[in-house]
Amino acid sequence: MTQPDAPSPSTIDRWQGVRRLLVVRLDNLGDVLMTTPAMAALRSAFPLAHITLLTSPSGAMLAPHIGVVDEVMAVTVPWMKGGPMRPAINPERFDLxxxxxxxxxxxxxxxxxxxxxxxxxxxxxxxAGVPLRLAHCRENPYDLLSDWVGDQEVVQDGMRHEVRRQLDLLSAIGVHSPDVGMVFELRAADQAGARAHLKRIGLPAGHAFVLMHPGATAPSRRYPAAFFGQALGQLMQRGLTCVFVGSGDDADLVREAHAAAGGHGLVLLNQLTLGELGALIQQASVLVCNNSGPAHLAAAVGTPVVDLYALTNPQHTPWQVPSRVLYHDVPCRNCLRSVCPQGHHACLREVAPAAVAGAVMDLLESSVHEQSRPAA
Known part of the structure; x- marks a missing residue:
């Protein structure tokens, strides 16, 4: 990887007077969440600037929860997938x-x-005439970027986390921040809504529960739904309360998981706003999910997470939160594919439901140990 050189005084001078700043992150909700530490650093460095986030329709759902930006603009582009809400693009009406x-x-x-x-x-x-333009770039951009960091990073084990990559980019213009936490602001209405949903399915206020989210936009990142159900069954045998959650394209996966659990476990389906989902995750003792947006929501709100981690790319693990990352090693790791190119999906299918249940218990026991530790 290439670390940015220390910026020259002239670079800092060119950037320090910026009053209207466009921040671009065009992929999925989780990717935008992992960029919020960089956005917060920009807000601190440019306190008087109007900061606009240009993102996908999926990323734009975060607008009420990332107060470090002033405006969010949604766009669909042909060079980026941008999540499940991606509409068709008409080249003749592409007015970006x-x-x-x-x-x-x-x-x-x-x-x-x-x-x-x-x-x-x-x-x-x-x-569009934007004078200053900064990015990582693998090839010489010539006039397309006014400032750039040569990108020699290879997708492999041990590469920088996505959060760190974006913070490192900002150091090229002299922006640094000791605060590297992700931003997801929960409102009182989000918390109240989540509690109301739990009450409606029969879960009393304050009752501990494990939350399971079996969905993911890419099929290659989905742990088999039936295995979620089997893991839930094992957790319930240990006396834990478990809740399945999902919406939209996740509905069939939730139903399959619930059926595999023999109809056990509580279900919240197609009922939550994004803010309520974040609050529900925060109220859970542990979240079990795929490598998808909910895993990053858990990291943002501080909930331990068992991450069923397909080996499509290595840099998106849960950030700064207790976690267990489960996968089965395969020769085709780091494939970057949305659908398993080998057809076997072994990196997830070979993870036993018992291992998932064990990881949940491990996190719960670790949490109890931390809470019982005497204060220093």
């Missing part, structure tokens, strides 16, 4: 250059993973 130009932005920072190119969006910002 005009939309960016209308914002009067003085600078743009384009956040990408190591497997994505910033150049399409850099071209948009250049055409």
């Amino acid at each position: 250059v005009e939309r960016v130009r209308a914002g009067g932005h003085e600078a743009a920072i384009i956040f990408t993973t190591a497997s994505q190119s910033p150049l399409p969006m850099a071209m948009v910002c250049w055409q």
Whole structure:
């Protein structure tokens, strides 16, 4: 990987007067969450600036919960998948250059993973007349970027976490922050709504529970739904209360998991806002889920998570929260594919439900141990 050199005084001078800043993160909700520490650092560095987040429709759902930005603009682009809400794109009506130009932005920072190119969006910002443009880039961008960090990062075990990658990019313009926590602001209505949903399915206020979310946008990142159900059954045999949650495309997975559990466990389906889901995760003792948005929500709100981690990419593990990351090692690891190219899905299918239940118990026992430890 390439760490940015210390910025020159002229670079700092060019950026320090920015008053209208465009922050670009065009992929999924979880990716946007992992960029919130960088957004918070920008807010601290540019306290008077109007900061606009340009993101996918999926990422834009975070708008009420990331107060470090002033405005969120949703867009669908042909070079990025951008989550399950991606509508069809009409090339003749693709007006992103005009939309960016209308914002009067003085600078743009384009956040990408190591497997994505910033150049399409850099071209948009250049055409829109945004003077300052920063990104990681694997090839020489010439005039498309005014400031850039050479990207030699390889998708492999041991690579930087996605949160750290984006914070490192900002150091190229002299922006640093000791606070690297993710941002997801819960409102009182979110907390009250989550409690009301739990009460409606028969769970009293304050009753401990394990939350299971079997969904993920990419099929390659889905632990078999039936295995979720089997793990839940084992946890209930140990006296734990378990709740399945899901919405939209997750509905069939939740039903399959619930059936595999013999109809045991409580179910919340198609009923929660994103804020209520975040509050529900915060109120849970442990979240069990795939490597997807809910795992990053858990990290943002401080809930321990058992992450069924498909070996599609290694840099998206739960950030700064107690976790157990479960997978079965395979030669085709780090494939970056949305559908298993080998067809066997062994990196997840070979993880036994008993291992999932064991990981939950391990986290619960660790939590009890921490709570009982005498204060220093």
